[in-house]
Amino acid sequence: MKSLKYLVIVSESISLKEYDNVNYVFPLSSFCVGFNKTYDLNEIKINNAYLYLNRLLDTSDIKRLQEVLKKMPNNIKGIIFEDMGVYELTKDLKLEKILYAIHANCNYQTINAYLKKVDSVVISPDITLEETKEILKKANKEVILYGLGHLNYMYTRRTLNSNYAKHFNYEINKELNLEETVTKMPFISIENEYGTVLYDDKIYNASILQNEENVFAFLINSFHTNLDTLELIKAFEENKINNSTTRFLEQKTMFKLK
């Protein structure tokens, strides 16, 4: 294993063994979408754990979060979040604060603006290799790269899987395999009571960036990989994983048709 630092998002496949260069990230119950299993605070026993809150929070969620923050145990090192309300609520707490605004951190100036407030930012994995490298060069603090895992392509507050099942009188399936009808591209649709996430069926692999500088850590998402911590890290460091893609690292998007 190299001396890289990893933040590993926990799922059922992770056995939670402690390693020097690994911190575990727990999708927090009531505050996450796109996971089959989430964790209550009292289930998180490991030291230096991070909490993951990837939802946008409404007023009732905020009240619930305020209750959670009152009970914050000492083994929680930091939080990774999307909603800036979480920052406002936690800015005076001794927690490492990491912003993962999933599709919004696509340039170095925006990231630097956020870095004035938070400890680190996860660069959006929606951009090219060149764009990523430029951000790494110009970011004012070490940032986090999404290293390995399925990419979240869409997050909706709607319960799409349930709606589909109810409309056609199917049994509700919280996890659906989808295939876009024209391109035949496969996706995974994961629903919980807070909404639905559409993931890429392939596993995004940014191994190509593992030797870059100014990286605080690589975020490794174990969800739906069936791999344990060391297997994931090995796959990343050796750039060997089945059904993987570099997606936007090598696929520049356009937006003007003229």
Place this chain on the structure above:
Amino acid sequence: MIELLAPAGDLEKLKIAFLYGADAVYIGGEKYSLRANAKNFTLEEMKEAVNYAHSLNKKVYVTVNIILHNEDLDDLKEYLINLSKIGIDAIIASDLYVLDLIKSENISLEVHLSTQASVLNQYAAKFYQNYNVKRIVLAREANEEDIKKIKEETDLDLECFIHGAMCTSMSGRCIMSNVLTNRDANRGGCAQVCRWTFNTSNDQVFSMSSKDLNLIPFMQKMIDLGVNSFKIEGRMRGIYYLATIILCYRRMIDKLLNNELTIEDSKYYLKVLNRCANRESAPQFLNKLPDENDQYFLGRVEESNQDFLGLVLDFDEKTKMATIEERNLFKKGDIVEFFGPQMETISYKINKIYDADNNIILCANHPKMIVKLKVEFLLKKYDMMRIKIDKQA
């Protein structure tokens, strides 16, 4: 005072929007706008738009709401300064760098936070308030409790979408277009993949296409909650859609504020709005979570609308002859109606149609052909003729 805020894809639409009752419009420039493939405005056109709007005591907001990439950064500061010099009334932005730049460089621009930021709670609102944001365009997912709490806990103006198309996703939290078409959704290239279909292991295809938004039943409630601006979606829409939607909401708001809006009025305006749109509509998130009844399941279910029959180009008060530019076929014997910002909607039976050379013809069947109708009531330029919509259900 509740503001009626309408989209304007170009100068003609901007003028129609104001004529039909919008208090303010939002427009996009040639860069940094989430409708990259709309006609959009040059800086010169923006200047003309602002002068025109201000001459009517109305406002122009400019969207600077893309998610910026490195390559978009170089000209941004100069662009913002130019917008400031033009005298626009506010920009609509969500990227923190835009907010930070305006604050740190003291650029004289009022900032409205775009719905792309998806604000749903008072703490997120306060975060952006620290960047001198004056108004927040709330997430379309905001419910009554969210609006109430944000209003109570901040002194921000609140703007809410009240009508138009919906993203299936939380705004800005979707790159399905990027994946399937290589078109960057968050830089204005969205291909609306949420209107597509997906195979599953079941017989029926999976679909997630949302019905449109309309909040007619909740307008009074939203005013009571402290909403300052009702926003209509649709910078890519045509003039008939804009005129119809704006006029309906203008009249409903005016009646509401005078305690004159009846249930029958609301039903009628809803009927007009529904005819004009190409999808059904629903209140979506304000009072409950949308369910299977608030979306479509068979891919694109969009009907082309042929209600718009003609645009009034001129009216001769002496001869009572209206010059009409045809938009959809109409013929002798049709019962139609005229509507416009200065008139009540009036039914009219077409008895004679004259072509541009004053020859009697039986029908107007060529797009944009110029015809004349003799009309016994006063019409004005930019009034419109459409298929008659019965007041009764």
